[in-house]
Amino acid sequence: MNKIAQQFGNSLQSFVRDEEGAQIIEYALIVAVISLALIVLMQTTLKGGSFTDWLTRVSNCLKTGGTCA
Numbered sequence: 001m002n003k004i005a006q007q008f009g010n011s012l013q014s015f016v017r018d019e020e021g022a023q024i025i026e027y028a029l030i031v032a033v034i035s036l037a038l039i040v041l042m043q044t045t046l047k048g049g050s051f052t053d054w055l056t057r058v059s060n061c062l063k064t065g066g067t068c069a
Contacts (some may be wrong), residue, residue, distance in 0.1 A: 045054060061068040 042054065057068070
């Protein structure tokens with residue numbers, strides 16, 4: 001039983017020292033922050049309108065070359 005606990009401890013220590021997992025977590029946090037910002041931006045631009053209205057406005061802006069307000 002002591003050997004199993006020692007192996008588990010060694011595995012846990014190597015996991016803590018591994019930095020590849022930290023990079024994945026950083027990327028996940030960046031994606032989460034950007035997603036939340038986009039959600040907040042979409043909610044403020046909708047202003048009580050529907051999502052379809054918002055898509056229509058975006059589509060019109062893209063068709064006119066971005067010359068819309």
